[in-house]
Amino acid sequence: MYLASFFRALLTYDFIQYALVAGIIVGFLAPIIGTIVVIRRLSFIADTLSHFSLAGVCIGVFLSKLINWKVFDPLFMGIVFSVAGTFLIERLRGFYKNYKELSMPIVMSAGIALSGLFISLSNNIDSKFTSSLLYGSIYSVSVGNLITIVIIAAVVITFLSLMYKKIVTLCFDEVYASVSGINVKLLQLAITVILALVISLFIDIVGVLLIASLMIIPVASAILLGDSFKNTLVCAVAFSEVSLLLGFIISFHANVTTGPVIILINIFILIVIMIFKRIRTNVKKEK
Amino acid sequence: MRVNVNNLTFAYTQKLVLNNVSFSLKSGDFLTIHGKNGTGKTTLIRCFLKLLRVENGMIFLDDVDINKIRKFSNVGYVPQKNDFNYEFPITVSEILSCAYPRKRDAFFTQIVNSMDLNTIYNENINNLSGGQIQRVFIARALLSKPKLLILDEPTVGVDIDNVNALHDILKKLKEQSITIILVSHDMDYCSDITDYYLNFNELGEYEFEKVGGEDVSS
Numbered sequence A: 001m002y003l004a005s006f007f008r009a010l011l012t013y014d015f016i017q018y019a020l021v022a023g024i025i026v027g028f029l030a031p032i033i034g035t036i037v038v039i040r041r042l043s044f045i046a047d048t049l050s051h052f053s054l055a056g057v058c059i060g061v062f063l064s065k066l067i068n069w070k071v072f073d074p075l076f077m078g079i080v081f082s083v084a085g086t087f088l089i090e091r092l093r094g095f096y097k098n099y100k101e102l103s104m105p106i107v108m109s110a111g112i113a114l115s116g117l118f119i120s121l122s123n124n125i126d127s128k129f130t131s132s133l134l135y136g137s138i139y140s141v142s143v144g145n146l147i148t149i150v151i152i153a154a155v156v157i158t159f160l161s162l163m164y165k166k167i168v169t170l171c172f173d174e175v176y177a178s179v180s181g182i183n184v185k186l187l188q189l190a191i192t193v194i195l196a197l198v199i200s201l202f203i204d205i206v207g208v209l210l211i212a213s214l215m216i217i218p219v220a221s222a223i224l225l226g227d228s229f230k231n232t233l234v235c236a237v238a239f240s241e242v243s244l245l246l247g248f249i250i251s252f253h254a255n256v257t258t259g260p261v262i263i264l265i266n267i268f269i270l271i272v273i274m275i276f277k278r279i280r281t282n283v284k285k286e287k
Numbered sequence B: 001m002r003v004n005v006n007n008l009t010f011a012y013t014q015k016l017v018l019n020n021v022s023f024s025l026k027s028g029d030f031l032t033i034h035g036k037n038g039t040g041k042t043t044l045i046r047c048f049l050k051l052l053r054v055e056n057g058m059i060f061l062d063d064v065d066i067n068k069i070r071k072f073s074n075v076g077y078v079p080q081k082n083d084f085n086y087e088f089p090i091t092v093s094e095i096l097s098c099a100y101p102r103k104r105d106a107f108f109t110q111i112v113n114s115m116d117l118n119t120i121y122n123e124n125i126n127n128l129s130g131g132q133i134q135r136v137f138i139a140r141a142l143l144s145k146p147k148l149l150i151l152d153e154p155t156v157g158v159d160i161d162n163v164n165a166l167h168d169i170l171k172k173l174k175e176q177s178i179t180i181i182l183v184s185h186d187m188d189y190c191s192d193i194t195d196y197y198l199n200f201n202e203l204g205e206y207e208f209e210k211v212g213g214e215d216v217s218s
């Protein structure tokens, strides 16, 4: 009955269709990139970049109100900042020997501060806009957005499947990767640039605060179950898509923002798996 | 593969580790490197693999300066302590297929059998013992069909049967004219197939000697 009315709405309104398609693509892409991010111990980078990318968006909003240039398009500025953020993090790491991870909170703080500043400078920004930046507004996805998402997703997935073995090798054993002729620096750079691209692309949909969760929580669940790398990937995508679809349906009925509901379902799955694992190890011990 | 090392000198920020090392090997030569802990054995190997930047001296593989080699297509390497990501969810089969994609191929099966990996083939790497992991890494190195095989203390933590099995494999590889560099603390291991010894001491000195022959170091 719930489902029926959701499907009726889905068939009636094309904005719901766009939202669902965008959601399914994001739900597929996020955990795949997330798996690499988690395994390379880059979880915090995702969060850092999303906040730095937000600064780009806010500066874009501010500037595009002053000067009507295409380059100041907020989405584009978000991408530029996100990619620039990866280089900035790398640069800052060089300044510290033992506290390399400091580079991330530094960039993140800069991102948050710049965002706050430029939001307050661009007067007449309504609170709806800021909340959509923070938590996303998946129902505002336009055909244009959708096309961009599909193109970037296709590019990213093609790249990842072509480089699958090299990426697995790099993640697993960096020394061997470089001995076996993989250009470690270049591949690493490609991975971070893709991460940056995808993050800035997702800001519109899930919002700054939830991007990292969407990438990481399904993976956190999958890693508890997966034996092989392939299994882990498959589980992560499955959890992500299930939460996404459930999130859509529930938020539609409860009339609440979609993003947070999706994340909460993801966390719920994680907790269930943790309990399941605990019980299983206890059973094993008793035997 | 021919190997030439000319006046190789290497120092970490302050500490001189390799002092003017020179030696050369022909295809099919077997070099065993001995030396106490911290005398520079692993450092030498890391120079070979371009994991460290060599500023003084040169290394040639088949007469090509390693600085000009962009991809070691025929060098196999078994690292000393496996500094890989232990928590990575990956199976033995996935590790091996990253090195050699054709899993049904006779060569692949032969390597898997020779390293006795059938029983652990679908296991997650987290569930393996140190010796089992070592065997996986040896298999991975062999899958790259090396002409130069470098093994840094490959027998540590491996049981006697597999140590002997490795000896037999190395012997066969030597017969196929593969050049082998082995770091070992066991003075006798592979002594029957060793052609040269490279001995490092704590003072940063070394001697390179031919088995049954004269000391050929300078």
Ligand SMILES: Nc1ncnc2c1ncn2[C@@H]1O[C@H](COP(=O)(O)OP(=O)(O)OP(=O)(O)O)[C@@H](O)[C@H]1O
Pocket: B012, B013, B015, B017, B035, B036, B037, B038, B039, B040, B041, B042, B043, B044, B080
């Ligand atoms: N990354 C590094 N930075 C600085 N010094 C290093 C580094 N790695 C090794 N050393 C030093 O260089 C020396 C040689 O180290 P190396 O690892 O080559 O020794 P080894 O002969 O392989 O010893 P072992 O038998 O313990 O494996 C040691 O004294 C060590 O302290």
Ligand SMILES: [Mg+2]
Pocket: B041, B042, B043, B080, B152
């Ligand atoms: Mg060593």
